[in-house]
Every structure is written in structure tokens, then in C-alpha cells.
């Protein structure tokens with residue numbers, strides 16, 4: 389018997405599969421269908437594959453070849469969920485398929501080591517990640533990066549990892565003390581620091597904290613928190629993801645905060661949506677995960693509802709906004725970042741033709757499926773270039789890094805900022 393087949397044969401999974409009515413309305417929303425134009429690289433075809441595997445119509449050979457190939461090419465961007473009139477929970481289906489694949493795959497020593505290092509040792513260990521970020525900062529400022537890029541000598545996976553390195557500013561806050569509210573205190577919020585976000589783009593976290601303080605919130609940083617587990621879930625490492633999730637849930641529920649703030653669309657979607665499903669068979673943590681999920685708010689969502697200080701400082705720039713798939717399709721936070729940007733004097737927002745199309749980042753997709761991710765990114769950069777914007781605005785760490793790489797690749801001199809950074813710029817301009 390194929391290992392993991394019980395995941396695809398559970399009554400709940402099967403019921404979710406039968407929700408698909410094969411209408412095909414999701415096809416045009418799918419970035420991999422746009423690249424390949426093949427049914428098996430579209431949501432409807434992938435669901436058909438999952439159904440065939442679940443019903444035992446695909447044997448072991450197909451399960452480890454065709455099935456794996458097409459499921460692994462899915463970005464899990466969940467754009468198909470927004471397009472689907474039948475309410476198919478595609479995210480849950482693809483996560484189950486990934487978990488089954490992960491149990492079956494025979495992986496080599498090198499891949500096993502990379503997964504152990506990345507998913508188990510690095511991402512849950514912020515100290516190690518910061519150490520790595522500092523080493524990468526040295527690599528950038530000493531000019532070694534320029535030489536390596538000019539020589540083009542790195543093997544493909546390393547090259548893909550190197551390409552998304554943002555310019556690093558390794559200045560890290562001491563998170564042991566909360567950041568006080570400015571002016572009259574309105575409440576206490578907890579901040580989800582993230583892993584890659586904090587190590588490689590700590591300036592986004594700093595801007596988030598300043599903006600929350602300015603709006604009257606004391607910002608706490610529960611020290612027991614860790615990586616959200618998104619990459620682990622999407623790589624089929626559910627046991628490890630549950631381990632991380634328990635730590636986060638316990639750390640953030642230890643005190644009754646007004647909200648748990650995340651500034652990364654992907655992490656927020658995991659904390660709000662995916663953890664609840666992850667604990668569907670654990671009665672204790674299922675209830676805790678639901679309680680926790682109700683507290684998690686994306687920074688744009690929270691500020692749009694709780695802005696006390698209007699951003700009246702001028703920020704003169706023409707910008708375009710690239711939605712984070714998980715912020716848009718999972719958290720359904722679409723209008724709030726746009727409203728916040730439109731409220732800043734001098735800031736002109738120009739919409740993309742396809743603002744909801746994935747940029748190709750998708751966790752570690754841009755490393756493990758580098759060629760397809762490149763094709764998706766190239767299309768995104770063409771759309772961005774056609775806006776004539778000065779800056780690109782993002783709302784998720786993965787997209788942020790991917791778009792920096794995309795701008796460099798497309799030779800566009802466009803810096804990338806998070807929504808909260810432009811808000812912070814406006815507040816800073818008020819003080820001048």
C-alpha cells in the first residue's frame with residue numbers, strides 16, 4: 389500500500405474532492421496554467437489527479453512520477469479558491485497531497501540534509517538565521533557578491549537562493565522588552581516577528597512596530613514564538629509544523645492581547661487558516677488554534693480598522709502594489725492596504741493589470757522550481773514595468789525578496805517597500 393494514501397482516502401478529504409464540479413472557471417486564475425497551458429498543471433487537473441490517487445486508480449509508479457510532478461508544480465497560491473464558484477478548499481487538498489508525497493518520496497542524502505538544515509534547524513532558530521544574515525551581509529558589502537554574480541558559477545539551487553538575497557541591514561532589536569505606546573495607550577498587541585522576515589528584512593519589522601506605537605499600541609514580543617510553519621506544511625512536513633504551531637499558540641495565548649499582528653501575508657495566512665486544519669484531529673489544540681486564529685490580524689487589516697493618526701506627511705512617489713497571494717486569497721485582505729496607501733498625500737497608486745497573479749515566490753518554490761518561478765516572475769515584472777511606477781509595494785516577505793530579484797533581473801531601478809514602510813515614511817515626514 390502506498391504510504392500516506394490514508395490522507396487522501398479520509399472521508400473529509402474525499403468530500404472536499406467531490407466539491408469540484410469540473411467547471412474550469414479556475415483555469416485562467418492559475419499561474420502554472422498560464423505558463424504550461426496544460427490541464428494537469430491547472431487546479432481542475434490536479435484535483436482529478438488527487439481523486440485518481442485517492443480512489444486507487446493511479447498506481448505507485450504514477451503516484452511517484454506524474455502525480456508528484458504536477459502537484460509539486462503547484463504554487464499553493466490559492467488563486468483558484470477565489471475563482472471557484474463551488475467553494476473548493478483547494479489549499480487543504482494540495483497540502484494533503486503534499487503530505488502524502490512527502491511520506492512516499494525517496495529522497496537523496498543531499499536533499500535530506502538541505503531539508504533538515506532549512507526546515508528544522510534554520511527557520512525555527514532565529515539566532516542561526518541572524519548569523520547567516522550577517523554572513524550574507526559581509527558577502528554583499530565586501531564585493532564578493534558582485535564577483536560571484538558576474539562569474540555566474542553557482543549551481544542552480546544555490547543561484548536561485550542567492551538571487552533573492554535582499555540588501556541586508558543586520559541591525560536587530562532586543563525583543564525582551566515591549567515597545568511602549570506613543571501618546572495615550574489604547575491597548576496591547578503581540579507582534580509575530582517571523583523568521584526570514586526578521587533576519588533578512590528587519591527594517592520592515594521596525595517600521596511595523598513604530599506605526600503600531602504611533603497609533604497608541606504597546607507592542608509585545610512573546611519570546612516563545614517561532615517560525616509559522618508555512619514552509620514545513622507546504623513541504624509536507626506536518627509533524628514538524630505542528631511542533632512549531634504548538635509553541636506559537638502557547639506563546640501568544642499566554643496573555644490576552646488585543647490582536648496578534650503579522651506583517652507577512654504568507655505567515656499570517658498560516659497562523660489564521662492553516663493551523664486550524666493542521667489540528668483537526670487534536671481536540672485540545674484545535675480549540676486553541678481557533679482562538680488564536682481569531683486574534684491574528686495582518687498589519688494592513690488591523691491599521692485600516694484602528695488608525696488613530698492619519699498619515700498626513702507627504703510621500704511623493706508613483707507606486708504599484710503586488711498583492712501577496714495568501715493575503716489576498718486566504719486572508720481576503722485586498723482593500724485595506726490600498727486604502728492605507730491612498731490616504732498618504734503625494735502617493736499615487738497605479739494598479740497592475742493582473743494584481744492577483746502570483747510573483748513566483750511561494751515559500752521555497754522559487755528555489756525548488758526555479759525555472760517555472762522565473763517564467764512567472766518575468767510576466768509579473770512586465771506587468772510592473774508597464775505601470776511606469778517608481779516603487780513596488782509588497783506585503784509579504786517572500787514576495788518582497790522575489791520582487792527585489794525581479795527588478796534587478798528586469799533592469800528596473802525600482803526599490804521594493806512593504807505597505808507599512810510607506811506609512812512609516814509618511815509619519816516620519818510629519819515630523820519634519
Ligand code: SF4
Pocket residue numbers: 417418419420421429430431434461462463464465466467468469478
Ligand atoms: S494554488 Fe495556484 S498554482 Fe496551484 S492550482 Fe491553484 S491557482 Fe494554480
Ligand code: SF4
Pocket residue numbers: 407408409410411412413414415431432435468471472473474475476
Ligand atoms: S473552479 Fe472550482 S469547481 Fe470549477 S473546476 Fe476549478 S476547482 Fe473545480
